[in-house]
Amino acid sequence: MRRVSAGRLGEKLAPYVLLAPFLFTLIVFFGYAFVRVVYFSFTNYDLFSKPEWVGLRNYLNIFRDPEFTRAMKNSLTFMVVVTAAQTMIALLLALFLNRKMRGIKFFRAAYYMPSVASSVVVTLIFIWFFQRRGVLNYVITRFQEYQVILALFVLLAAALQFVLVAWEKLRRRPVAIFEPSFLLLSLLVSFMIVFGLVRFGFILPREVAPVDIIWFNTTKTWPDFFGALAFPIPLGAIMLFNIWTTAPTFMLLYLAGLQDIPGELYEAAAVDGAEGWHMFWKITVPQLKPITFLVVTMGLIGTLQMFDQVAILGSQAPRSSTITLAYYIYTNLFPSSASPRVGMASAAAMFLALLTLVIVYAQRKVLGGENDA
Amino acid sequence: MKRFCLALVMVLLVTSAAAAQQIRIGGHGGNDTIIVEEMIELFVRPALEGTGITVQYEPVADDYQRFIVNALSAGTAPDLFYMDIFWAGSLIRSGAVEPLNDYLEKSTVLKAEDFIPSLVDAFTVDGQVYGIPKDFNTLALFYNKDLFDYAGVEYPSNDDTWDTLYEKLEKVASIDPDIYGLALQPEFARFGALAYAAGFTPFNAEGKTDLSDPAFVDAFKWYTGMAETGVGVMPADISQGWGGGALASEQVAAALEGAWIIGALKGDAPNLQYGATLMPKHPETGQRGNLIFTVAWGMNAASPNKDAAFRVLEILTSEEVQQWVLERGLAIPSREALADNPYFQQDHAEAHANHVVFLGASDGNVLPYSFGTYGGDWMQPIDQALAAVMSKQATVEEALQQAQAQLDALMGR
Numbered sequence: 001m002r003r004v005s006a007g008r009l010g011e012k013l014a015p016y017v018l019l020a021p022f023l024f025t026l027i028v029f030f031g032y033a034f035v036r037v038v039y040f041s042f043t044n045y046d047l048f049s050k051p052e053w054v055g056l057r058n059y060l061n062i063f064r065d066p067e068f069t070r071a072m073k074n075s076l077t078f079m080v081v082v083t084a085a086q087t088m089i090a091l092l093l094a095l096f097l098n099r100k101m102r103g104i105k106f107f108r109a110a111y112y113m114p115s116v117a118s119s120v121v122v123t124l125i126f127i128w129f130f131q132r133r134g135v136l137n138y139v140i141t142r143f144q145e146y147q148v149i150l151a152l153f154v155l156l157a158a159a160l161q162f163v164l165v166a167w168e169k170l171r172r173r174p175v176a177i178f179e180p181s182f183l184l185l186s187l188l189v190s191f192m193i194v195f196g197l198v199r200f201g202f203i204l205p206r207e208v209a210p211v212d213i214i215w216f217n218t219t220k221t222w223p224d225f226f227g228a229l230a231f232p233i234p235l236g237a238i239m240l241f242n243i244w245t246t247a248p249t250f251m252l253l254y255l256a257g258l259q260d261i262p263g264e265l266y267e268a269a270a271v272d273g274a275e276g277w278h279m280f281w282k283i284t285v286p287q288l289k290p291i292t293f294l295v296v297t298m299g300l301i302g303t304l305q306m307f308d309q310v311a312i313l314g315s316q317a318p319r320s321s322t323i324t325l326a327y328y329i330y331t332n333l334f335p336s337s338a339s340p341r342v343g344m345a346s347a348a349a350m351f352l353a354l355l356t357l358v359i360v361y362a363q364r365k366v367l368g369g370e371n372d373a
Numbered sequence: 374m375k376r377f378c379l380a381l382v383m384v385l386l387v388t389s390a391a392a393a394q395q396i397r398i399g400g401h402g403g404n405d406t407i408i409v410e411e412m413i414e415l416f417v418r419p420a421l422e423g424t425g426i427t428v429q430y431e432p433v434a435d436d437y438q439r440f441i442v443n444a445l446s447a448g449t450a451p452d453l454f455y456m457d458i459f460w461a462g463s464l465i466r467s468g469a470v471e472p473l474n475d476y477l478e479k480s481t482v483l484k485a486e487d488f489i490p491s492l493v494d495a496f497t498v499d500g501q502v503y504g505i506p507k508d509f510n511t512l513a514l515f516y517n518k519d520l521f522d523y524a525g526v527e528y529p530s531n532d533d534t535w536d537t538l539y540e541k542l543e544k545v546a547s548i549d550p551d552i553y554g555l556a557l558q559p560e561f562a563r564f565g566a567l568a569y570a571a572g573f574t575p576f577n578a579e580g581k582t583d584l585s586d587p588a589f590v591d592a593f594k595w596y597t598g599m600a601e602t603g604v605g606v607m608p609a610d611i612s613q614g615w616g617g618g619a620l621a622s623e624q625v626a627a628a629l630e631g632a633w634i635i636g637a638l639k640g641d642a643p644n645l646q647y648g649a650t651l652m653p654k655h656p657e658t659g660q661r662g663n664l665i666f667t668v669a670w671g672m673n674a675a676s677p678n679k680d681a682a683f684r685v686l687e688i689l690t691s692e693e694v695q696q697w698v699l700e701r702g703l704a705i706p707s708r709e710a711l712a713d714n715p716y717f718q719q720d721h722a723e724a725h726a727n728h729v730v731f732l733g734a735s736d737g738n739v740l741p742y743s744f745g746t747y748g749g750d751w752m753q754p755i756d757q758a759l760a761a762v763m764s765k766q767a768t769v770e771e772a773l774q775q776a777q778a779q780l781d782a783l784m785g786r
Contacts, residue, residue, distance in 0.1 A: 047446035048467035066782055132764075133612055217559070217609075217760045219775075318757045334439050337460035337748025339467060
């Protein structure tokens with residue numbers, strides 16, 4: 001008898017025992033910390049003297065702080081632009097890498113590299129990219145110099161391809177517009193002609209002043225016609241970079257999703273006479289809806305919590321041009337040479353948590369969760 | 374079982390008794406680790422023999438300020454620790470740093486009067502001394518002798534005013550379009566010394582900052598004007614991170630830096646023939662300006678072994694330790710008695726440069742490198758204004774107006 005009940009008890013306890021390590025860390029590092037933050041957000045506290053209850057004053061103060069408003073604007077712009085761009089790029093990359101071709105594994109690994117590398121290290125490299133005399137400005141300068149020549153090369157290749165395809169079509173032979181052998185031939189011939197022209201001085205690279213875009217140390221905003229909605233250029237640089245590092249992770253999710261779509265759907269559609277574009281909108285996109293929901297949700301949360309790249313960029317860019325909500329919290333908790341403002345930081349952290357919750361919930365309403373996919 | 378428990382208790386007692394006398398010292402990582410460890414080995418351990426006090430150095434590799442704020446509030450801080458003048462004020466006001474007056478009164482070897490007054494003052498709040506300065510730095514004009522020789526221009530000297538220095542730098546800069554006169558960091562930490570020379574003070578009588586002060590505008594125009602005429606260049610524009618890097622690249626003839634540049638030049642440009650001279654005088658006020666960068670030893674108010682910690686502090690700030698540090702060319706001593714040290718009279722560039730930096734602390738309008746409770750937030754608008762003007766994104770007037778608005782917002786907060 002006893003043995004049986006002990007066994008039952010053990011059975012009942014087992015899941016809790018197995019969950020215990022995780023629950024422990026959750027309660028200590030999340031639950032306890034969360035309760036403390038809620039409490040601190042209503043107090044005036046500098047880490048040393050006793051917290052002093054001030055009611056809602058911290059919440060009022062953060063909204064009066066122009067730096068907070070700027071941080072919120074930066075965070076929201078960052079969220080919209082980066083989430084939209086990384087979702088689209090991830091999908092495109094996944095579509096491209098889902099094809100069967102030689103060496104696809106290499107490309108999959110190569111495209112995934114930016115996400116594997118440490119964010120801190122990559123950010124340091126990226127800072128050098130965006131220097132005034134850095135790689136990016138250099139590449140843009142070169143591009144402007146050779147703009148005409150490049151355009152000529154592309155036009156010539158297109159013309160050659162057109163002539164070759166038209167010739168074949170005239171002779172009533174089946175031929176695709178991008179027939180690979182013709183493409184290779186036209187590119188090669190076009191290259192030789194343009195190279196010859198440049199070599200013998202018929203056309204020369206344009207003389208242009210070196211591009212001198214200041215990416216970091218500037219308070220300028222872009223694009224001009226957006227008025228108050230324009231974002232600071234340094235934030236734009238971080239956006240570019242952040243999209244580049246996060247898109248591959250989401251690409252992986254999309255790739256897994258694509259491989260789950262049954263091939264019969266496409267076959268049936270092909271039988272019904274559907275074209276590529278139609279198949280994409282009517283089959284691929286709806287089938288990927290749960291993945292899109294996941295990607296967008298993770299994107300929203302990740303972008304709202306954007307911190308590391310802003311922190312590493314540090315004093316290279318004016319704070320008002322890069323500050324995000326997460327960084328605002330940090331600067332209040334550890335202000336340079338002033339006493340920590342734990343109350344303000346906690347209030348801002350509570351606000352950020354609430355904002356994230358609301359946005360993700362709204363997104364769920366709009367996109368719909370996995371259930372109704 | 375009982376015996377085992379007893380033995381365990383004994384062991385615990387013995388170890389805790391020993392630990393009670395262990396003094397933990399917190400400081401920067403990197404080079405400091407080697408220096409302090411060696412200092413402890415050579416001076417502290419022998420002097421403490423037989424007292425039962427042991428010493429352990431705990432270097433912090435990065436973001437030392439955040440470490441010490443966290444450690445002090447959590448009660449895990451070392452007994453003695455570095456305290457930078459830049460943020461010492463807020464730490465002292467928090468009550469986490471032990472006032473040292475009582476200890477200094479009792480001490481026979483350590484007296485606040487033996488230290489350079491401006492350094493001790495920087496760590497004194499309401500008459501209480503909270504930190505014993507361990508060393509300090511000021512700015513000096515470091516120049517590349519070869520470039521001046523090549524251009525046939527006289528070296529910068531202590532008699533130079535802004536005008537005569539400008540002429541010299543202009544001549545050197547005219548050698549080649551890729552050679553510049555002065556490295557112009559867009560930072561108050563360099564430019565500030567010039568503003569002080571012109572008579573600017575960070576906070577006026579009402580405690581506000583006024584960037585429209587003619588002295589400030591004068592210095593601002595002189596400094597940023599050099600970027601416009603090509604006499605100077607921002608280090609970032611020649612792919613260098615700071616003035617020392619720019620000087621080491623030999624593309625720039627001079628830089629305003631402290632004695633920390635000496636070690637960097639030794640590593641990056643060992644064959645560079647350099648000299649150092651005092652900061653140039655303002656042509657009208659005839660004054661030099663300078664910033665004092667200093668780090669002190671502070672004591673943890675919650676330390677369980679304060680007397681032992683003070684004993685260690687006495688050794689760390691003693692004359693022989695400072696002499697040793699100076700002779701190694703590591704830092705400039707904070708003790709006044711070491712001013713006439715024979716080391717400073719030696720005939721080599723390093724000793725000479727150290728002497729110039731030492732003299733910088735007591736010549737003209739010298740202010741500590743700290744900005745009340747605002748700290749880095751106070752400097753940021755000015756740094757931005759400097760960068761905006763020197764990268765031609767704004768005119769002097771626009772930039773200063775914007776900086777003033779930001780400062781007003783900061784101080785109104």
